[in-house]
Amino acid sequence: MLKMIGRRLLLSVVIVWVVTSIVFLATQALPGDAAKAILGREATPDRLAQLRQQLGTGKPVLEQYYSWINKLVHGNFGTSLASNQPVWTYLKPLILNSLTLMLIAAVVSASIGLLLGVLTAAKRDSWLDHFTTVVTLVLAALPEFVIGVTLTWLFSTGVFHWLPAIYAGAPGQSAWRSPTQLVLPAMTLVIAVTPYLARMLRGTLIEVLETDYVQHARLKGLPERVVMVRHAIPNALGPVIQVLALQFAWLAGGVIIVEYLFRFPGIGTAVANSVATRDLPVTQALAVFFALFYVTVNLLADLLTLVLNPRVRTAS
Amino acid sequence: MSAPLVVANLVVAGSGTGVAIVDDVSFELDAGQVLGLVGESGSGKTTLGLALLGYARSGTLIASGRIFIGETEVTSSSTGVRGKLITYIPQSPASALNPVLRLHTQLLECVVAGEENPESIIDQVLREVALPTDRQFLRRYPHQLSGGQQQRIAIAMAFIARPDVIVLDEPTTGLDVTTQRQVLETIRRLVKDHQVSAVYISHDVAVVAELVDKVMVLYSGKVVEYGEATEVFRQPKHPYARRLIAAVPDLAGNRSPVGILGGAPSPFTRPPGCAFHPRCDIAVDECQTRTPELVQLSHGHFVRCPRTGITPPALTSEKAALLTRDDSVALSVRSVSVSYGKHTVLQDIDLDLVGGQCTALLGESGSGKTTLARAIAGLQPRSSGSVIFDGADLAPGVRERKKEQLRKIQYIFQNPYESINPRRTIQETLIASYQFLCGKPKNSQELIAEALDSVSLRRESANRYPDQLSGGERQRVAIARALIVNPEILICDEITSSLDVSVQASIVELLQRLQRERKLTLLFVTHNIALVRHIAQDVAILESGHVVERASIADIFAFPKHPYTQRLIADAPSFDPARGVA
Amino acid sequence: TQAASPTPGGTLRVGVTGGSSKDSLDAHSPTSDPDIARAISLNSSLATYDTNHKLVMALASSIKPNKNATEWTITLRSGLKFSDGSPLTSADVIATFSRIVTQKKDGAESLQGIDFTKTVAVDDRTVKVILTASDSTFVDAMAYYANGIVPANYDPTNPVGAGPFKFKSFTAGQQSEFERNPFYFVAGQPYVDSLILIDFGDDTSRVNALLSGQVDAIDGLPSAQAPIIKASGSYKVLESRTGGWIPFTMRVDRAPFNDVRVRQALRLLVDRGQMVRQVLGGHGTIGNDMYAPFDACYPSKLPQRKLDVAKAKALLKAAGKSNLKIELVTAPIAAGAVEAATVFAQEAKAGGVTVKIKKLDTNAFWNNYLKWDFAESFWFTRDFLPQTAAGSLPTSPYNETHWANAKFISLVGKAKQTSDQKTRCSLIQQAMTIEYNTGGNIIWGFPNQLDAYSTKVQGLVPDKSGIPLTSFGFQKVWLTK
């Protein structure tokens, strides 16, 4: 099993490397440079030349790539062209904020999704099941910006005035410190993700509940609760974890739109900004982050699946 | 006190359609008695067995009837009955043991709540089923056990609660003969020691005959015959029971198995009247319209057929006329070795297939039979050795073989449910094969008709899809697919083992006829030793990758030389209706 | 009804449109709205415009030219101090001018005429500015918000200024926090203790922030929201007529727009009333293809150009350009820009002109700015001469239409050197008439500036500058309890 894990780790590193390299080269191909983007309308030739010199852009691509990789290995992402700060200083609070948001969304939606999935699978074809099926179907069909806009109108500006409509926490202050402002963005993500989880878990559980070993557990005279908790759920977790991972990896993308809607200072804001301002070091660092996030989440899911599967666990 | 198990008018039906899957079953069983439940696949044996525990699979429900265990009535909701008074040993322990739970957890669940010392009970039962009892063993997961051990764990789980009644659903299917023998002995001993009543479900009449006191024959959900085992096996009254018993291959080789044409109907395609009439050789018009009643012929012997008095026509099987033996070798295998990765599965195999003869390749599960067959067919790369055919060494892989060589050696797979593309009609399947090896047929209609005729399939089958055919019919299609290209050698890998005995017998008859008519050379792979006697002229015994004995049929049964061969023959359940229960 | 006397104290939170990580605190290079709001809050210029776009003195007590406007004398108010308490002297003024010009800041063009070798600080409060050529509009440059006076040792990462507020914290693209500058030159102002500017990329979330009470005022209220805000008791709409404009810009040196008849035809195809109605929801005034409507010399007697499809078709036919196909480049550079392009494309159909819209992101738009044949632009309120200096002369940095009419150039040049108001007006009117007849801008209207604020905010009044929220005049704002 250790060999397997080692192999997965190695593969993950390779994937991150390939992704970041592609992004590096792709961003080099972007038309227009940071100097132009920063100056915008005021980009007169004089000013451009001056700023370009200041930013040190315009060296050969390979040379830039080499020095970039070199720095990256030492944990140095370079300096943001737009804000003139070290990239990590600029991104760290944003990444932490987004991770906070995603973590909350992940934990809440996983809990609700699991609960709903188990309930509907256990009470298959009951009114609760049908009701949940319809609701999750509808929610899953709504784009997240529609969910976000509706939630804001419902809880903040239109019907009730319970929650803040946007995130306005002081910059630099961790998002944890403004819990009420996190509610709506997190809720939007939760509503976007949970239906998939619930539906998926229900499907898998129903399949598991049809298996011989569950039938046999029932024939042993075990109460249904024990059958579900001890026999069915552990066996359904394998495939569900894979889907969870995919959904959480998706969160990294979905968070971009949600952050835009709620003015949440996170990686979504950083992505839009860095692309708009041709801030290549930041764009590249973000790509590294996204690739790492994806790979880590999947790696964790794979490891968890391995650990949950005694067949693999016991193989020497 | 009433009998430990009383079942009255039990009906299990499909919950949507109301079609009865098990129809109106009643019986009683005394302590220490074993009831055998036999019937073809799909006849409702498992459904009935589960219903005895008050359990119905989803999509089905117990529609009516009552079940008593001693004084207690079994209902779908009664607690303290299931798993306590009555327990169940599942059909396939490999899938009935939870893969993520340790053995200990699963065994512990079976201990009746409130027991003083659960560990000692588990200990004792494990000893009874001849399994280790140490911690180390109990901490294992199901996949860390062999098939036989898994089955014994399942048996142990059923006995831990010290139930009054046990339902055993084909507990030995899939085990090799030696393990099967041990398991059967364990069951027999436990039943006797603990004086439990047992319901033993099996489609293998030979196994049932070794074990049971009473027997019940099911056909399409209905009891067609029920009585003392000795009586039913010696003098079956119902035409179906009679044919079923005649289809069992006889180890002693005194008579040839005779098959029943066609397949058993599912509850949803059940014909009106007597469900068996389309396959019955003594049916009259009335059988098509009137559903016969179960009547008592003699004390405790019930039959559902109004024509029990009629003397049935004698069963004739096309007794393998002795073939003229020319000793020309059609194909020879020379020191072939095969390995999967580092694991060597076949070691230096030498084997000759004599032209026009059937050579049986016999061995237990995992001995490498399939691997050898595939290596000959070019589906499995060999690590060394050669396969000589037509004076030339055959290339190891199909891709490198010539079309002509491919055509002459045809391979038939074990499972007819998997070996035919479900998305194509029979005709398309046959044509595709022909077209690829022999080019575009001149008259495809005629070609198909001929091929179907040769395997005794109706011509209408040509336009059907595989799922519209029974297992036996599908296997015939698979054979037709091989025959259509006019091969010289047929490699048959366990082609009868996933079929019911009645169907198996008719496929064997078919092969015998084809062999005679077409001078085919056969390699017949099987683990069923009784069957070998009826089809093959030569035998090669394979044990963990080595050919341990090669002989003619007569010799091997009369004078088995290798101890492994001797054990195989000794452990095989022998069934001789004339003797009744062994 | 405004409360009689301002009450000091409290925190004013303002939602501002735009902002990104490239934003800065530099007093002299504001590009986005939040940049401008910060520059105005942290800095003061020597002069400024009042709400009627009339020039008034600010840090300077007077700015006087000599006869032919080649020499300007700036006198500072007494006792001026920067936000760190250090005195503001004439040396700082000269240092500021030099910083702007040498570092090519936003106001560099407006100060290009200064001869630094001759310009001198007469005393602590007096500067004598010598120009290389006579320029009667120099005082307008003094009132430009991006020409705020900063100390000689100015550090834009920790800026010190003479504005109403002093710097506390700043996160680019997110928010800025300032506190009251106790040394501000207007006694008593600002009233609030602190000011928080929050950046918003999205219109909806800006409005939502106001509605949920997370900010007290927002700039750029989408016109669709105005009725709701008006109807509610707790919020108010601040609507200002402005001289800002969103023109379609045609390059007069490129086909087909080098043919004046094509330009005239396209101007005639615009239904100005419909533009103002559909694009601005009626919140604006129609334009007459001339800018600087608040300039004292604006020729309001010229007839209003109207939709005339027949005449447009005739012109196009004469130019051999019937069934004209053109591409209009647009981007969300200003509220209403993309909408205006969309409406124009539809209107032009009537004249047989096919307008294909090419919508870019702002970045891509600015990337080829000044190169597009047919595009859009936006401008705040300016008087005619400063405007031509910025965008209508071959020497202008932003000559979008590549306008190089010799007659026009000479008229503008003369006007710049003329101090006499009447003569100057007549020159300006002649130049504007040339623009009116043959220019490359289609100026269909002047959008009103719409802002919104909570009723507890006092002191915001309509303002003609086109800069939101009374030209970000937060020093005049106070909060009721």
Added chain:
Amino acid sequence: MPVAFRSLRMKIGVGLAGLVVLLAIFGPSVAPHDPQEFVTMPFAPPGHLLRFGGDYLGRDVLSQFLFGGRQILLMSVIAALVGVGLGAILGIFAGFRGGRFDEFIMRSGDVVLAFPQVLLALLFISVTGPNLTVVVFLVAVGHAPRVARVMRGATLSVSERDYVKSAMALGMPTWRIVAQEILPNVSGPLAVEVGLRLTYSIGLISALNFLGLGTQPPTPDWGLMINDNRIALTIQPWPVLLPVIAIALLTIGMNLISDALARASAGLDRQVNA
């Protein structure tokens, strides 16, 4: 297949999705106005002349809506088909061939998946400018590795079947085995994927339009309508609601259809009437 069509799910699904598709196809011919015409004030509320009021430029919302479905549906269909096609080919061959080829394809898929699609879209679009072909291509490329995973799984279980081995025993070439033996037997999951990817395409393309990366004005388009009129959701909800409802109905319909197909190919609904 016929079983799948008998299920209630399938009927409702086909009903919903069919309704929206018909609307998109035939909408233009029943629209009361030219979708570009300015007929009222911006965001005019519904009245008796304009059933659903005006949009942000004062155009008829209903006509915009009726005209606006074709493009997004067409784009989604193309993206889904291209993505599923590509993914299916790669997945099936990877599953069937196994070994290094399989490993290579699946790891390349991981590389693509590790790109967040929106970042990819932002990058590409800023190179090319808003471009429908690029949007379709991006969406399709995003689908391919996901589809490949599923199809690989399905192929793995099918290629273990004896009928595939039987074709191999005949010495048939790989492409022929894939086309004749495997493809028909993975058509169930394939159909499910087409439905699923179509739904995702619609969501993704409308999200890209929402971020202003997709369709260009003045082309009437549901995605654009949502984005352009979002600001007045509380005042004049129809220009947002109509397309949202249409997209949601289509999504629900497609979900039900793929559900039914999945159940049919898993044999869940076959039950008692086979």
